[in-house]
Amino acid sequence: MKKYYILCILPLIWVGLISFVINNDPPAKRGGAEKLPSKGTIPRLAWYSVPAKETNLQRYEELKEAGITINFSFFQSMADAEQSLNMAQKVGIKVVLSCPELRTEPEKTVKKFMNHPAIAGYFLRDEPSRSEFADLAKWAKRVQSVDDKHFCYVNTLPIYAENWQFETATEQDTLTSLTYREYLKTFIKEVPMQFISYDAYCIIGDSLRANYYENLEIMADECKQVGKDFWAFGLTTGSSLPVNFPPPTLAELRLQIYSILAYGAQGVQYFTYWTPGPEENNVWDFYKGPIGLDGKRTVTYDRLKQMNEEVKNLSGVFYGSKVLSVRHTGEATPKGTRRLSKLPEGIKVLDTNGASAAVSTLQNGKNTFVVVVNSSFKKSMQLTIFGDENLKKVLKDGTVVPASFYTSTMEVEPGDAAIYMIPEK
Numbered sequence: 142m143k144k145y146y147i148l149c150i151l152p153l154i155w156v157g158l159i160s161f162v163i164n165n166d167p168p169a170k171r172g173g174a175e176k177l178p179s180k181g182t183i184p185r186l187a188w189y190s191v192p193a194k195e196t197n198l199q200r201y202e203e204l205k206e207a208g209i210t211i212n213f214s215f216f217q218s219m220a221d222a223e224q225s226l227n228m229a230q231k232v233g234i235k236v237v238l239s240c241p242e243l244r245t246e247p248e249k250t251v252k253k254f255m256n257h258p259a260i261a262g263y264f265l266r267d268e269p270s271r272s273e274f275a276d277l278a279k280w281a282k283r284v285q286s287v288d289d290k291h292f293c294y295v296n297t298l299p300i301y302a303e304n305w306q307f308e309t310a311t312e313q314d315t316l317t318s319l320t321y322r323e324y325l326k327t328f329i330k331e332v333p334m335q336f337i338s339y340d341a342y343c344i345i346g347d348s349l350r351a352n353y354y355e356n357l358e359i360m361a362d363e364c365k366q367v368g369k370d371f372w373a374f375g376l377t378t379g380s381s382l383p384v385n386f387p388p389p390t391l392a393e394l395r396l397q398i399y400s401i402l403a404y405g406a407q408g409v410q411y412f413t414y415w416t417p418g419p420e421e422n423n424v425w426d427f428y429k430g431p432i433g434l435d436g437k438r439t440v441t442y443d444r445l446k447q448m449n450e451e452v453k454n455l456s457g458v459f460y461g462s463k464v465l466s467v468r469h470t471g472e473a474t475p476k477g478t479r480r481l482s483k484l485p486e487g488i489k490v491l492d493t494n495g496a497s498a499a500v501s502t503l504q505n506g507k508n509t510f511v512v513v514v515n516s517s518f519k520k521s522m523q524l525t526i527f528g529d530e531n532l533k534k535v536l537k538d539g540t541v542v543p544a545s546f547y548t549s550t551m552e553v554e555p556g557d558a559a560i561y562m563i564p565e566k
Contacts, residue, residue, distance in 0.1 A: 247283045
């Protein structure tokens with residue numbers, strides 16, 4: 142009887158020992174998996190976020206749950222702004238300050254809020270015309286004379302503003318005789334910003350805007366020349382008038398965010414978080430933002446949350462990275478871009494099998510990353526990629542595994558990105 146008992150218990154002991162070894166082994170020894178290190182995370186800003194009348198703990202916890210790290214709302218008083226800052230502090234996010242007093246009494250307002258733990262920066266202007274640069278520069282310098290530790294924020298125009306039609310001569314001054322590159326270059330030179338922000342939305346109806354990637358090329362190039370970072374947007378709210386911007390599918394959202402990250406964006410922004418109602422605007426017909434007109438979550442909220450989780454997990458790729466090159470594949474490369482003609486060192490084969498893609502090579506610390514973004518938000522892409530024995534594949538949760546674990550040809554879903562790492566030899 143005792144011998145039978147011993148024989149029965151021995152397998153259980155072995156199972157326990159094997160389980161202990163597996164669970165206490167370093168991740169790198171379990172099938173070659175490792176976690177991608179990161180020095181920080183990409184900031185994720187919600188434009189037109191929680192309105193003043195909804196400032197409460199539940200709403201700010203909901204905002205954080207969606208993966209937002211910076212709240213930006215237009216407040217009509219310092220009291221409302223302070224309430225937002227206090228609530229943001231409780232949940233562990235930041236706030237870009239916007240209130241009338243910041244304009245009328247900038248030094249006094251900045252002194253009041255500069256030491257608040259939740260302050261991220263100060264909003265000055267959205268999409269300024271050329272004639273506003275001098276005034277913005279003076280305003281920014283007044284703010285920075287009191288607080289140079291937090292950023293001033295101005296959101297610049299997109300490239301397609303060159304073609305906008307205006308009703309008055311004053312409005313027409315938006316770009317005047319400047320090309321978009323000249324507009325941007327002049328803004329960077331004259332208005333002292335810690336980073337450059339701009340919004341451009343790539344999907345109109347069911348088509349990709351022709352000059353979307355050209356805008357990214359110019360923005361990335363001008364910022365690189367002066368050593369500044371840039372932040373860019375993804376559209377998260379639909380509108381039917383005056384332009385047909387559809388509320389994004391996950392594929393459309395991924396296309397926007399992975400494209401800007403591939404070009405080196407160091408901040409991700411979303412327009413909008415809260416759906417603006419007719420009382421907030423008299424031009425746009427907005428609908429189905431992450432928080433709808435009725436104050437309840439829409440399907441866009443869940444897509445935003447998933448997108449932010451991916452961005453957070455992949456900060457080891459994108460945060461603090463430097464763009465070495467961005468090239469494009471496909472039958473016809475987008476306007477203003479260049480075709481992929483030379484593969485990064487360590488990559489022997491990279492073939493999108495005729496599909497359009499943006500191929501970015503990034504340097505982050507000692508590692509090189511190759512990011513392949515499917516430029517179609519409608520069709521999957523068959524990507525064939527093969528490298529030497531050091532090539533690794535970066536998964537959506539930030540895990541890194543040998544690329545040899547996967548087949549050389551993989552499906553990349555619409556708008557999605559495939560990411561590979563070439564470690565320092």
